[in-house]
Amino acid sequence: xxxxxxxxxxxxxxxxxxxxxxxxxxxxxxxxxxxxxxxxxxxxxxxxxxxxxxxxxxxxxxxxxxxxxxxxxxxxxxxxxxxxxxxxxxxxxxxxxxxxxxxxxxxxxxxxxxxxxxxxxxxxxxxxxxxxxxxxxxxxxxxxxxxxxxxxxxxxxxxxxxxxxxxxxxxxxxxxxxxxxxxxxxxxxxxxxxxxxxxxxxxxxxxxxxxxxxxxxxxxxxxxxxxxxxxxxxxxxxxxxxxxxxxxx
Ligand SMILES: N[C@@H](CCC(=O)N[C@@H](CS)C(=O)NCC(=O)O)C(=O)O
Numbered sequence: 001x002x003x004x005x006x007x008x009x010x011x012x013x014x015x016x017x018x019x020x021x022x023x024x025x026x027x028x029x030x031x032x033x034x035x036x037x038x039x040x041x042x043x044x045x046x047x048x049x050x051x052x053x054x055x056x057x058x059x060x061x062x063x064x065x066x067x068x069x070x071x072x073x074x075x076x077x078x079x080x081x082x083x084x085x086x087x088x089x090x091x092x093x094x095x096x097x098x099x100x101x102x103x104x105x106x107x108x109x110x111x112x113x114x115x116x117x118x119x120x121x122x123x124x125x126x127x128x129x130x131x132x133x134x135x136x137x138x139x140x141x142x143x144x145x146x147x148x149x150x151x152x153x154x155x156x157x158x159x160x161x162x163x164x165x166x167x168x169x170x171x172x173x174x175x176x177x178x179x180x181x182x183x184x185x186x187x188x189x190x191x192x193x194x195x196x197x198x199x200x201x202x203x204x205x206x207x208x209x210x211x212x213x214x215x216x217x218x219x220x221x222x223x224x225x226x227x228x229x230x231x232x233x234x235x236x237x238x239x240x241x242x243x244x245x246x247x248x249x
Contacts, residue, residue: 024048029222186211192229
C-alpha cells in the first residue's frame with residue numbers, strides 16, 4: 001500500500017508494515033498522508049469514514065481518544081514497541097523526528113518551523129474550519145458567523161502571504177509547517193471558503209510549488225473519490241456535528 005517514497009526492499013522481515021494510518025480525505029487527514037509519502041515510510045491505510053460515523057468505533061477511539069482523524073500507530077515506536085499518536089501536528093513532529101526530515105536540528109531554525117506549525121494548528125485549522133462550517137455545513141446561514149470567520153480567514157491568508165513574500169516556504173526551507181498548512185489551501189477547501197487565492201500571489205506561488213511535488217500528489221490522491229466538502233446528508237451531519245458528538249457515557 002502507499003508509501004511509494006523510499007519503500008522497503010529485501011526479505012519478509014523488511015517488508016513488514018510499520019505504520020498504520022487512520023485516515024479520511026480531509027485537510028487534517030491529508031497532512032499525515034502527505035508526510036508519510038514525503039518521508040517514504042511504507043504505511044497501511046485504514047479508512048475511517050467520518051461521514052458514516054467510523055470515528056465512534058471504540059477500537060478507533062482507543063487510538064484517537066478525541067474521535068478525530070488522522071491518527072497513526074507506529075509498530076516500531078519508542079522502545080521498539082507499538083506507539084499510537086493522534087493530533088496531526090504531533091504526528092508531523094513525530095515522523096519528522098523519526099526520519100530526520102522536514103524539521104531542522106538547529107534550535108533557531110527548528111523553532112521557526114514550530115512557530116509556523118503551531119500557527120497552523122492554533123489558527124489556520126480552527127478558523128478556516130469555522131469559515132467552511134458556517135458557509136458549507138451550518139443548516140442556518142448566520143451572517144455574523146459567516147462574516148466573522150471569512151474575515152479571519154482573509155486575515156490569516158494575509159499573514160501567510162506576507163511571510164511567503166519574504167521566503168520560499170513558511171519557515172525558509174520546505175518543512176512540516178508547509179505540510180500542515182498546504183492542505184487547508186487546496187482547491188476544494190478554498191471553494192468551500194469561497195476564497196480567491198489570486199488575491200494572494202505569494203500564497204498562490206507557494207501552493208503551486210507544493211502541489212507539484214510527487215509525494216504531495218500521492219498523499220492528496222488517497223481516497224480522492226471519497227473527498228467531499230460541504231452539503232452533508234442528514235446522516236453525515238449527525239455524525240459530524242450532531243448528537244453523537246455530545247453524547248455522554
Ligand atoms: N486538531 C485535530 C483536528 C482533527 C479533526 O478535526 N479531524 C476531523 C477531520 S478534518 C475529524 O476527524 N472529524 C470527525 C468528527 O468531527 O467527528 C488535528 O489536527 O488532528
